[in-house]
Amino acid sequence: MIHRGSHAKMDQLYDSVRRGIANVAPSDLMTPSRIVERAADAVSEDAEPTSTIAPYYQDLAGVNQPMNMVFKRGIWWMLGIAALLVLGIRISQLLWMQLRQVAAMTQPREKQTYWKYSQHEWMPWIKRYVLYAPLGKKRHNREIRLSIAGHMGTLPSRFHTIVVGVFLLSNTIYLFWVDWNQENKYALCAEIRGRSGTLSMVNMVPLIILAGRNNPLIWMLHISFDTYNLLHRWMGRVVIIEAVIHTISWSIPAVADLEWSGAAEASVTSWFYGSGWIATIGMVILLIGSLSPVRHAFYETFLNSHIALAIITFGGTLIHCATAHIEGGLPQLPWIIAILILWGLDRFARFARLAYCNWTRAGFTTARCQAMPHDVTRVTLTLPRHVDIKPGTHAYLRFWGVNRWECHPFSIAWVDHHATRDSGLPVAEKEPLTGIDYSRTTTSVSFLIAAQTGFTRKLYDTTVAHSKRFGSPAVFMKAAMEGPYAGHHSLDSYGHAVLFAGSTGITHQMSYIRHLLKGYNEGTIATRRVTLVWVIREYDSLEWVREWMTEILRIPHRRDILRINVFITRPNNARDMSPPSETVKLFPGRPNIPLLLAKEMAEQVGAMCVTVCGPGALADDVRSAAIAVQGETVCDFFEESFTW
Known part of the structure; x- marks a missing residue:
């Protein structure tokens, strides 16, 4: 059945074409192209004014695509240059550590003085105020607690804040670098729509790379997955905000032309518009679920829903780019295909590692x-x-x-x-x-x-x-x-290693102690002094590692380099404080970490490293003490953490 409105529009179109043909000169009656041209002009004159809005939400009219590509290259070049810069620094560090290890591994402790002192006067300043410094005074890895069940997560370090800040600032500049003097507000919306959509897709590529456990940048740059996870979270927030701005910029001219009911109908009946809405809604739900209090309170649910929502978002984005009213789809179509390939490769690598490690005939x-x-x-x-x-x-x-x-x-x-x-x-x-x-x-x-x-x-x-x-x-x-x-933090080139552990954080340090003692006996490392500081609540916690510690205490020559200090914060009785060995000492209460580290610095052998694995409060105390001793001598700090 044909509606009356459709008849009226057809009659209006017929009248327009008839008037256009009537205005054709007799000399042009034999020229079909002239007849078509006059009819098209008549139809254009009678068109409704709102039809001029349609190109600004349907097509690329108003979209500054050349500038979008400039900013795409800007972001990717910025990230690429940063990666190359870090790679160059890491290569120089590894070469220096290898040289230090080779030169010192055959030398006694008293002859490692050269490696004890910093080769660059500016390096301790960089460590104190940039690389190791927390954002504020001390707090970094200690959670901001809301209740027993949930918390707001942790604060980034000062260096991480600088990196994230540069990324956020660059995206803000790129996003709002538009022609604000544009008189046609719908054309302005189209330009913002194109810019925000492009930036969202541009940032989605590194977002997926940094999310993978098998990210090749981890072993290439020797940067921990914890750092990449931090960058992944901030990139994800930027991608989602830009996608929301992209959707709002489409909605303004669409509602102005079609009203709310028409825009809603178009979103439901069109694959192009509908898939875009699905992708945006999936991203918004992802953002809500990834907020720190929600993520920590329902972590298992978050893990499963995160993957499902990511698949929905990728699928919606792929359909959105492929079904555009443009031949070959949107220019961003190859990017989402690359994103899916990268995500699939990481999943395949994880499956391959699972199969290799856990199954044989x-x-x-x-x-x-x-x-x-x-x-x-x-x-x-x-x-x-x-x-x-x-x-x-x-x-x-x-x-x-x-x-x-x-x-x-x-x-x-x-x-x-x-x-x-x-x-x-x-x-x-x-x-x-x-x-x-x-x-x-x-x-x-x-x-x-x-x-x-x-x-x-x-x-x-x-x-x-x-x-x-x-x-x-x-x-x-x-x-x-x-x-x-x-496992990319090697301690083999350090003459002095101070290892801090809190509770089950001893797991991280046990592997290093065994490796260093073995290397000392084989003469393949520079380490000549190892000090372990382990903080536990109860004496019974020693049972966790009794078998492994017994084996360590049986390793030949371990008395020459190993010292173990165990601090029991809640001792039950005085008998718990009896030391099991000359090199293993038990102390009641909490350790005075600055005093302990100052004592180690006074007896420093060659280059020193300080590592910590444990609760956030302990890690922050050790970090603060390591920052305080930065000076003429080499003292590197490593923290093992799983912030999620």
Whole structure:
């Protein structure tokens, strides 16, 4: 059925064409092109005024595409140059550390004086006020608590603030570099629409690169995933805000031309408009779910919904770019295709690492879970193949009996390699000439997991329940390890290493201690003094690492370089303070970190590094002390953290 309005418009169009033909001169009656031209002019004269708005929300009229491409190149060149600059600095640092290690590894501690002092007078200033400095006075990694259940996250460091600030400022300038003197407000909306949409897509490319665990920039630039995660969050916020501005800039002329009902109908009936709305709504929900209080209160839900909403956003954006009223789609179509490829490659790399580490013809990875004092689960994974794992690494774990689809990162505390049953003698004894036959070894990897909420709490409760039910000290279940990741902070070139750990943060430092003692005995590292400071609440927490610590104390010559100071903040009785060894000392209360570090500085051997892994408050105290001692001598600071 044809509506009356349609008849009226057809009659009006017919009258316009008829008048146009009537105005054709008799000499032009034999020229068809002239007849068509006059008819088109008549139709244009009778068109409604609102039709002039349509190009500013339907097509690229008013969009300054050349300037959009200039700003696209500006952002990508800025990020590329920054990456190249960091790469150059990292290469020079690695070469210097390699030179220092080679020169000092055969020298006694008293002959490492040259490496003790800074080679550049400006370097301590940079460390004190830029690289290591918190945003304010002291607080950096200590959470801003709202309640017991949730918090606002952490504050970025001063250097990270500068990086994020430059990125935000550049995007703000690019976004509002438009012709504000434009008299046609709909043309201005079109220019803002094109600029904001382009910038959103431009920033989405590095956003996806930085989000991946297998991001190649991590090992190329030796920058931690924690830093990339911070940049990912801020880039994501910028991408979403620009997408919202893009949608609002479309809505203003669309509503002016079609009214609210017409704009809503167009959004529902058009693939181009509808997919754009779906992508924008998906982004807004992503932003709400990623707000720090929401993310920390419902972290497991956030992880799963984040992936689902990202897929919806990518799909909507792809359809939006492909179904535009332009031949070949929008100019941004290749970018979203590249984004999907990058995201798919990261997912494939994660799957490949899972398959490689956890499956062979001999079987799958199994986990031995044991409940330890103070709600800690000690987990030892037996991988079915040999996996080379460096000190200071972490891995993502998932358990078939505990939320099998979720995986969380944990520091690797201890690694052992074992000969398989069919290899006969231990591998090292059986093949002294050709080395270890890795095809006949398996690897066990151990973790300490403190029960908090969600996944970690369910793991501990499941372990305790199974132990009580079957009367066994440990529970076995299928598991999988994705990793290892990180491990790019090498301590081998430092003559002096001071390691701080809080609670289960000892896992990060145990791997370094074992590696440094082994390297000292083999003469392959420069380290001549190692001091461990471990802060725990109860004496029973020593049980977490008793097996590993016993093995460390049996390593030859460990008395020459290793000192261990354990601070128990809540000792039960005086007997708990009896030292188990001359090099292992127990102290009640909390450590005076500035005093401890000042004492280490007074006895510094060669270049010094200070590392910390533990609660945010402890990490901030160690950072503050490391900043305070910056001066003539070399003191580098490393922090291991998982801010989410």
